[in-house]
Amino acid sequence: MSSNHLKELEEESIYIMREVAAQFERPALLFSGGKDSITLVHLARKAFYPAKFPFPLVHIDTGHNFPETLTFRDQLVGKIGAQLIVRYVQDSINQKKATEETGKYASRNSLQTVTLLDTIEEFKFDACIGGARRDEEKARAKERIFSVRDEFGSWEPKRQRPELWGHLNGMINYGENVRCFPISNWTELDVWNYIKQEKLNLPSIYFTHQREVLIRDGQIFPYSEFLNMDGEEISTQDVRFRTVGDMTCTAAVSSTAGTLDDIISEIKSSRISERGARMDDKRSEAAMEKRKLAGYF
């Protein structure tokens, strides 16, 4: 695949980043430590070079992280000299604003929304840049590049603003905020090809490694102290992660892909979508839409 179309996607993303910086007073970049947010950070660096990008990175920490992601995050922040703000789901739980889920499928993924909305309020962020892509999921396919949210963070699909040509309308009323998605038009494969082209570093868990796992509903789950066990057997396998989220809802894939080239050919021939490895989406046909209505990314 030549870089022809990657160049076009990159220009579009840089354009969007600059619109965010120009139109908003207090933007932030939501950084999860996953490949999409690492790509976003790289695009932000390009957009404002030689200046530093004019917004902080915000990490909503579920407390159920892969340790490799946190190490990577801190190294990256140190290297590029970005400002990092971390807010913890655990604090929201302690403050009784969020309630821990129970049972076998308990996850903190949807609790993130509570902490995110509080963080937006605390810093008065008017725009949050996110790495959501439209190819990920059918409700996401409906998102605008500038997605206006009310003070509860709710997405109102029926009231979305028309987005015409390159005109991005970021005007909002007091209390509202905008979620901005610079890599809306990228696919999973585009992201990987771009990571390869730009020689970006990634957390090691994206590449094959041996890990203690268990099989649940036909998926390979990373064993961790955060997981509520249901008598499953633990074994050690060669796996890697295709997407990185909360440890309790991200399944691994069986893989020996150790390089970017291996990963790219693995994805090309894969018969399962990226989100197929996210239990949070499997909860129902409209799981993502429901979470977005509640203020999720």
Place this chain on the structure above:
Amino acid sequence: MKLLKFSTAGSVDDGKSTLIGRLLYDTGSLTEDQLEAVEAASKRKGFDYLDLSLLTDGLSAEREQGITIDVAHIYFATANRKFIIADTPGHVEYTRNMVTGASNSRLSIILIDARKGVIEQTQRHFFIANLLQIPEIVVAINKMDLVDYQQAKFNAIKEAFLQFTQGFPNFKQNITFIPISSLKGDNVVNESENMPWYKGKSLLHYLENVDVNSYVNKKDARFPVQYVIRPHSEEFHDYRGYAGQVISGAFSVGEEVTVLPSQQKSKVKQVVTFDGDLEIAETNSCVTLLLEDEVDITRGNMLVKTANQPQIDKEITADICWMDTQLLVQGGKYLIEHSHNLIKAMVREVDYIVHTSTLKKDTETKTIKLNDIARVKIKTAQPLFFDAYEQNQANGSFILINEQTKNTVAAGIIV
């Protein structure tokens, strides 16, 4: 690999979403979990076939009502081309979402139900595609399976469509007609065995081979300043970089530029990117320009070549698509967003509202309602630096914003 952005159009239930689902299905672009989800959902609805529209109708309300409400963006690639599809709604109430999808497309597929032929909504969508000057139009005559794959039906609809286009004197697009069945797959990816009389290629073959570079303005150099970069660091003391996208033409190091609106002149000193300096900033590239002289430049100013300047005026004539439920009245005040300038504007005069089927111009009515297309005169508080849309899409388009609701209420095309 080349990128082609295209969108669907046509009346409600003509089969747009099913067609996109069919394209994905027959090119093997669907993964197992996506397929399983569609199979399960089709079964729940009691269908004995796969309802491929469920692949793109991503909102619960859409699945409940069985119609598309908002644009879905769908991605797929074949060996030599990558596609970004905007699947748009056919329902007249959601026309603004259709315009959203179409405004970023190089090609529009207008679907027609073979049983119904050319109807009012087909005409409206062709009118919009023509207004936006989308260079390539495919008229896909769908549901051929329901008319026994008859050539006569196809010919009659083609005839009626061409008849309608006669009303557009300055019409320049290429139109291609293809008989298809989205449901059964005829002529979508695979050539149909049911229509031996059709000698053309399948829709996918066409999409893979159509020229996508047909329109780039390389002549008129325009650089609307998007953002001023000031690093405030030791290393880059006094640095002022003008970040933006070259929307047309190109800028080379050493060339003289004029800054609008100040009319100050300077020369391009450096074309900066993260990946190193360039000698020339080409059309569409996102770069940062440094100038030889210290000039006062902010967002919304425009760098152009001294010998090739856009029009500079506080008054424009434009065609607008109205997208708000609140009526536009003559004398109404809005904000106009054009090439990164956000300026107070007044719709001074409504010249006419055009009826998209009869093409008749109504010069009596002075209030514009949702989904109307009208010719208006707009007065702005500060001058705009613009070109006609026909010459330069990026510098000839704008939006209107309601200052109270902050909503985008119109798409505008400068004539």
